[in-house]
Amino acid sequence: MDVILLLELAVNGIFVGLMYALVAAGMVLIYKTSGIANLAQGALAMTGAYVVVMLASAGLGLPIWAAVPLAMVVMFAVGAGIERLALRRMIGQPVIMVIMLTLGLEIFLRGLLPGVFGASVKRLDIGIPNAPLFLGELLVSRAILIGGGVSLALILLSILLFNSRFGIIMRAVSDNQTASWSVGIRVERAIAVAWGLSAAMATTSGVLWGATQGVDWSLSLLLIKALAIAILGGLDSIVGVLIAGVVVGLAESMATGILDPIVGGGTRDVVASVIIVVTLLVRPHGLFGREHIERV
Amino acid sequence: MFFRRAGISHTRYRDERQIWPLPIDRYTVFLIAALLLAAPFLIDRLYVVSYLLPLIIWSTAALGLNLLMGGAGQIHLGYGAVIGIGAYSSVHMLRAGVPFELAMIGGGLAAAAIGSIFGAVAMRVKGLYLAMATLAMQYIVDFVIIQFPAISGGTQASLPVPPTSFLGFPVEGDRVPYYVALVICGIVTLFMLNVRRTAFGRALAAVREKDYAAAIIGVDPFRFKLLAFWVSSFIGGLTGAVLSVCYYRTIAPEQFHLDLSIQLVAMVIVGGLGSVLGVFFGVALILFAPILLNQAVALLADQFGMNLPMDLRAHLPLMLYGGLIMGFLLIEPLGLAKIRNNIRNYFLVWPFRHSRQ
Numbered sequence: 200m201d202v203i204l205l206l207e208l209a210v211n212g213i214f215v216g217l218m219y220a221l222v223a224a225g226m227v228l229i230y231k232t233s234g235i236a237n238l239a240q241g242a243l244a245m246t247g248a249y250v251v252v253m254l255a256s257a258g259l260g261l262p263i264w265a266a267v268p269l270a271m272v273v274m275f276a277v278g279a280g281i282e283r284l285a286l287r288r289m290i291g292q293p294v295i296m297v298i299m300l301t302l303g304l305e306i307f308l309r310g311l312l313p314g315v316f317g318a319s320v321k322r323l324d325i326g327i328p329n330a331p332l333f334l335g336e337l338l339v340s341r342a343i344l345i346g347g348g349v350s351l352a353l354i355l356l357s358i359l360l361f362n363s364r365f366g367i368i369m370r371a372v373s374d375n376q377t378a379s380w381s382v383g384i385r386v387e388r389a390i391a392v393a394w395g396l397s398a399a400m401a402t403t404s405g406v407l408w409g410a411t412q413g414v415d416w417s418l419s420l421l422l423i424k425a426l427a428i429a430i431l432g433g434l435d436s437i438v439g440v441l442i443a444g445v446v447v448g449l450a451e452s453m454a455t456g457i458l459d460p461i462v463g464g465g466t467r468d469v470v471a472s473v474i475i476v477v478t479l480l481v482r483p484h485g486l487f488g489r490e491h492i493e494r495v
Numbered sequence: 496m497f498f499r500r501a502g503i504s505h506t507r508y509r510d511e512r513q514i515w516p517l518p519i520d521r522y523t524v525f526l527i528a529a530l531l532l533a534a535p536f537l538i539d540r541l542y543v544v545s546y547l548l549p550l551i552i553w554s555t556a557a558l559g560l561n562l563l564m565g566g567a568g569q570i571h572l573g574y575g576a577v578i579g580i581g582a583y584s585s586v587h588m589l590r591a592g593v594p595f596e597l598a599m600i601g602g603g604l605a606a607a608a609i610g611s612i613f614g615a616v617a618m619r620v621k622g623l624y625l626a627m628a629t630l631a632m633q634y635i636v637d638f639v640i641i642q643f644p645a646i647s648g649g650t651q652a653s654l655p656v657p658p659t660s661f662l663g664f665p666v667e668g669d670r671v672p673y674y675v676a677l678v679i680c681g682i683v684t685l686f687m688l689n690v691r692r693t694a695f696g697r698a699l700a701a702v703r704e705k706d707y708a709a710a711i712i713g714v715d716p717f718r719f720k721l722l723a724f725w726v727s728s729f730i731g732g733l734t735g736a737v738l739s740v741c742y743y744r745t746i747a748p749e750q751f752h753l754d755l756s757i758q759l760v761a762m763v764i765v766g767g768l769g770s771v772l773g774v775f776f777g778v779a780l781i782l783f784a785p786i787l788l789n790q791a792v793a794l795l796a797d798q799f800g801m802n803l804p805m806d807l808r809a810h811l812p813l814m815l816y817g818g819l820i821m822g823f824l825l826i827e828p829l830g831l832a833k834i835r836n837n838i839r840n841y842f843l844v845w846p847f848r849h850s851r852q
Contacts, residue, residue, distance in 0.1 A: 236623045236626075236627075238626070285821065285825060288825055289824070289825070292828065293568070294623055295564070295568065295570045295626075296824055296828060298570060298623055298626050299570070299760065299764055299820060299824060300820070300821060300824045300825070302572075302757070302760070302820070303761075303816075303817045303818075303819075303820030303821040303824065304817065304821060305817070306757060306761075306813055306816050306817035306820065307813070307814055307816075307817025307818055307820075307821060308817070309813055309817070310810040310811070310812070310813025310814035310815075310816075310817060311810070311814050311817075313806060313810055314806055314807040314809070314810030314811065314813075314814060315807060317804070317806050318806045318809065318810070319806075423630065423631075423634065426627055426630070430624070430627055434623075462642055465638060465641065465642055466638075468634060468638065469634055469635055469638040471631075471634070472630075472631035472632075472633075472634035472635045472638075473631070473635065475627050475628065475630075475631040476613075476616055476628060476631045476632070476635070479616055479619060479624055479627070479628050480616055480619065483619050483624060
């Protein structure tokens, strides 16, 4: 095991982790406003990627720089629509019901989009050259480098968002919905906007992942990585997502590079699950999450 | 049918606490039990093997999951893995020469042991986090089964079930597996019907409603959640043994993936959380709706020349599961059992709409 390989694994892991973190950030956004963990986040990313593919190459033939923003607008509407039509009716129901609803949504989308637009892998070209990049002696994929960079920028942007006026509204809503109502905050609108923003973020991550591995149903498997990141970072902390993303990405890439030759492959998919279990055992509210206090 | 409560007045508390206080319900249950027993002699073997047998086995599994989700209010997204543990451990015991009756219980115990370990992890957290923990369990168990050839059965990753016998009858052909599954399902159903009337069942209900409140009235939530995990994983493991011996005959890791867990969760929710009868409805709907849908699609193609693309047809079941879960949660969260109850209560006092139940 030489140093170059380790460094290469580390750099790739960090950037891949940042790309995962973007999916998790959408989840945190929803959790922070409405206290619901959205298990459909992976499917939303997949939906966004399908929408971009349909707008760009396969369907309308728009140039990619127009297709992505347009898809984000469409997905904003989809996200807000999901909140309006499904989640709002579940207010006051036990949390197990709400989780199951988002899981049902995930399954539904996973069937709907490949079913309607075809299950074969679709190429999504966002203009990143395939030729790998050499940083000194390190070999890094351009798509992952750019994807990680864009994700980092977007996550930092969402930290800014939480410190803006609207972000303060969202934090107030997550703290106490009734109290927010009484001071004149439009709680429903805040939650709907959070869903819309989260779906738009999911679209970007879907596009970035679609550019590296093609667009098909397997994009929805991002869910389990995003869950691991969101839980490790604490479900209500964007900074936590950033750090946990890097940790999960590093762990995964190291496991693939070091453990796979020993046990014979497949560790990539189990790392996220192990991280979830260990986090829940050691520190259930995550690295940066607020400890949950419940009233009887 | 409409006046079946007429003339029935219970004079002792015991009579009213029966599982089926109305004679007509008892007769219906006996009739259904008799029909199920006679089914292999009455209907075509194709229907028994490919419709009735899966219905019975999946119902047993869903009953186990329902105890956890409906009875104790704990979400479990890794029940497919629990069934897988039971299936693999019992088949390995069978291959080592253990009789089927013991291997079945052994499979249940193995699943219960591993299931409760994850349950204990999950006890620190609840609701949302519990969902994640059990989801993680599903992936970890999948990984272990696939990665260790000693478990999954070598390079083909499939494990044939050796010939075996149950209480002296060789489990082969069509009828004996059916009766084995039916017996197990009957036992589990009776257990589930009665468990709600015991101290254990009531403690679970207390934990389900609010665990802190349960702790205040002296019900230890940790203990009863763990017990619920144990019992339900045991039933899952038992079903895994029945599933592999009576239905699959050759087991492979992908039979116990996340899809199975999601299917079971969908069955429980569609059927109605906490209802025994509802489970059977839910299983029937989730198992048979895709088949009916496919036939409807084929009929459309034949009669009206409406050919749906292959991809769409292949993904219709997934859409159906997702749509059913969402639809029931939004419109009737208590599932098919509640719909059936509404209809039944309407007709119990028909034509007097406002009569007391």
